[in-house]
Amino acid sequence: MTTLYVSPGACSLGAIVTLKALGIPHQLVRVALRQPGSLIYEINPLGRVPTLQLDNGDIITENAAILPFLGDLKPEAKLFAPIGSLQRARIQEWIGFANSDLHPAFRPVTRPELFVDQPEAQQQVRKKGLERLHTLLGHVERRLPVGQWLVGENFTIADAYIGVFLGWLPRADIDAESKYPAIHAYQKRYISHPAVQAALAAETQLRNNDSAQKLSA
Ligand SMILES: N[C@@H](CCC(=O)N[C@@H](CS)C(=O)NCC(=O)O)C(=O)O
Incomplete structure (x- = not known):
């Protein structure tokens, strides 16, 4: 199996x-x-x-x-899309963003000790990491379609993946409801999806x- x-x-x-x-x-x-x-x-x-x-x-x-x-x-x-379709490229675009940008952006914030030893330096890493995380979340916030999934009306593998990290905001002490309303609304839909x-x-x-x-x- x-x-x-x-x-x-x-x-x-x-x-x-x-x-x-x-x-x-x-x-x-x-x-x-x-x-x-x-x-x-x-x-x-x-x-x-x-x-x-x-x-x-x-x-x-x-x-x-x-x-x-x-x-x-x-x-x-329809969790993915046909080879050669624009929709497939859009799904891969989000997957690339999640893999290369959004996921790694949590590390300096939640585990600064991976980067530097000194506690003061860790605070600095966390602060800079948080700035970068906010930049990326701002990008997501502006690009989230209202009332739809990331790439049209179907829930795709891009949603399955990005939704994980949008659920991690409390780990970085970020209150999505007040700061990122589109992400907050999206996250509620994500959590309710049967899968x-x-x-x-x-x-x-x-x-x-x-x-x-x-x-x-
Ligand atoms: N780019 C990889 C990242 C995988 C990854 O870092 N997974 C974490 C959990 S979120 C892990 O296994 N960490 C253990 C470690 O790095 O030793 C992927 O998306 O599959």
Whole structure:
């Protein structure tokens, strides 16, 4: 069975949402991050989630590869778009932005110790990181279509992915409701989407039950 290695609360949520939206039978395996000896290092040398393992044992890493791969398995679900279409380019545009800009922009804010040792220097890194995060969020805020998903009327893999990070604003002490109304409204729609609900429920199950490291669906 297709296996997705995940960690509740991490960016693997976007891949779980995609599996749920596509209705692909799968198994979720919860792994510990940044812990020597964790199973994830046997599957992905970088020790990162999401990591997808196909029935034949092949491994795919990186959201930017996993999400389009899954989307293409079921074109009729319209989570991705046909080769050569502008819509496909738009979806990839958002995925590139999430992967290269939005996701990494959280690190200096939430984990400044990755960059510098001194506490005062960490505060400075956090401050500069927050400025950059706000610049990127301002871009998202201006580009979010009202009452629609990111690329038209269909919920796509771009939504599955970006929605994860827009849900992380409280981690950076950013109040979306007062500062980014379009993001706030979008996030409410994202959370209500049935696939997101199913993915969050699965994460809760994995979190709550120590023995349920694996979950099949
Ligand atoms: N560009 C990668 C980033 C994956 C990534 O950094 N995942 C984090 C969780 S959000 C992780 O596994 N961190 C553990 C580590 O870096 O050791 C992707 O989008 O798949």
